[in-house]
Amino acid sequence: MTLATDGDVFSTLVEPLRGELTAHCYRMLGSVHDAEDLVQETFIRAWRSYDKFEGRSSVRTWMYKIATNVCLTALDGRARRPMPTGLGQPASDPRGTLESRPEVTWLEPLPDAVIWGGSPEDPEAATLDHESVRLAFVAALQHLTPPQRAAVVLFDVLSMSASEVAELLGTTVAAVNSSLQRARAHLAKLDPESERDSARQPDDERKRELLAQYVDAFERYDVERIVALLSADAVWEMPPFTGWYSGAEEIGDLIRLNCPAERAGDQILVETTANGGPAFALYMRDPADGVHRAFHLQVPVLGEGGFTHVSAFFDTSLFARFGLPEELPEEHRGRAQALRAGSGETSHG
Template sequence: MPAPAARPDLSTGYLARAQAGDTAAFDRLVAPHRRALHTHCYRLLGSPFDADDALQETLLAAWRGLAGFEARSALGTWLYRIATHVCLRLIAQRPQRLTSADHAPPLQFTAELGEPVAGPVWLEPLPDAEWAAASPEDPAAALQRREHVALAFVAALQHLPGTQRAVLLLREVLEYSAAEAAELLGTSVASVNSALQRAQATVRQRMPAAQLLQTPPPAAPGLEDLLARFVVAWERRDIAAMAGLLAEDARFTMPPLPSWFSGRPMVLAFFAERVFQTPWRLQPLHGNGQPGFACFLQQAGDDRFRPGGVVLLRLRGGCIESIDSFIDPTVCRRFGMPEELE
């Protein structure tokens, strides 16, 4: 994703009007940048809800400081500077966002799943509608955008100190030069280069490069068939069919519950002994550039299916490597799940 082009939107007159106090002109001025800024905040913070707060604070600070903006740099660059510093302050104030594997080892039984761990603890997914390009784009650019919002990538970022997160994103995702990143962060080029090397080493350790290429693009051959078979196996509660879809090292996570399962046998045991004890209906969705489903379950005595969770899949070699289920009701609402299905 290239850095913003120099001085966008400034010739339209919106800047002068916004600097004179016209809030409508300010909204028009920043509108082309909102989605990219929100995605930048999401990568830094690991939560779309935290990113909402950061974006709101960024735009408020931009409005208050707009009179001092002299257009020596691109408006987008100025906004990224503000957003990055807002996020760095929030990172220092809030706990690290975790995945299930960060929190505890996998369970070896299914009888007790533990109590939900509440609070701003867990890495949360981002609906594709909130970050994806609104119009078709070059396939190589689309692949890069998907890689840079994948759950595995965002999870790896959360293990970096705030400044290293910012440097990695500014240099490798937004493609600013070392000098530009140093100016954005108010530091030296040497410090930026050092932080980038340390960040790259940590990300490589946490997330092998091959992981980013495991989920095929939406139109990849065989993907639609695999997802259809997954729906049939889940809705028919067919353990044998599900077994044929899972990789040997498959895992199943379900934040905010701390429990998770690793390996095909334990994942299948969880399906058989817990998940498949109730009827389900699945509807397709996409988040973090990955295929997934809105999952609705029907409790005993209820004639409707109610939201049970948002599931995102990571694939490898035609098999499902990871089923990440987010059962927080706020996540379900974020993905637009209705309150019930007939």
């Protein structure tokens, strides 16, 4: 068999796994940039050892073993990627000063396009559950030791047996079971959403309706409506700002006091998807030239009583990773103009 033929066979075997391996590395590292780099390293290592692959396990298991080892090596000595809620401080006062720490390597949202080709309804979703890349779940994983992360993901997410996990991690079944027990107890405290009853969530039609209302409230800069759409105990966090805010009214005060928008049409939300669910790119109008520019990416969580959690990522370099431009796309500019016209724009706006 020629090298070219070997390469074709190898690509046919492993390329379909790229999406789920990227999700795996993302769960471990908390960064889409790191995940894609590590998947590439996984493919390189697999290609170099392909002639030694004897088929005693499936190609998928073999690739996960390589990817897991690549991730564990990358995590050696590296600090975890937190969210503000994971820093250990109490909820912040919305009337206080905002503290930004851009030097912290914060958790990143995951564009659905990276693992589902733009649609979470692709057939690959059968092996890649939306819940397995939920932002809160990935954030909670970052609090575990790297071996615990690997054990939880391999056993609970990928449904490997304890013996398979032990073999992949080079340890014993007893050690895996012990690690899983400790890790699950920790995750239950950090990610209570994982215990939620899905039957209590709004149905799809109601979700669409609430998301449309959410977008309209932000675009009209109607803070009272935003507050009404939040659950009473909603949480708002926005890395690289270190504070987090609890309670719909508190979040409303935060928006009133710190949001640069003044009236309808100042901010426009463009729909995207992240971490297996809806997300929005928010473009803010610059009063100097009237151009709407990238401001932040929102990943909201919708529960029975309204929106329960909003993560707003102010790292605008993420827009490019989501395939979004720095300035508001042309097809959305008419909406901004219509909203501002309807609000009775005056000369100071």
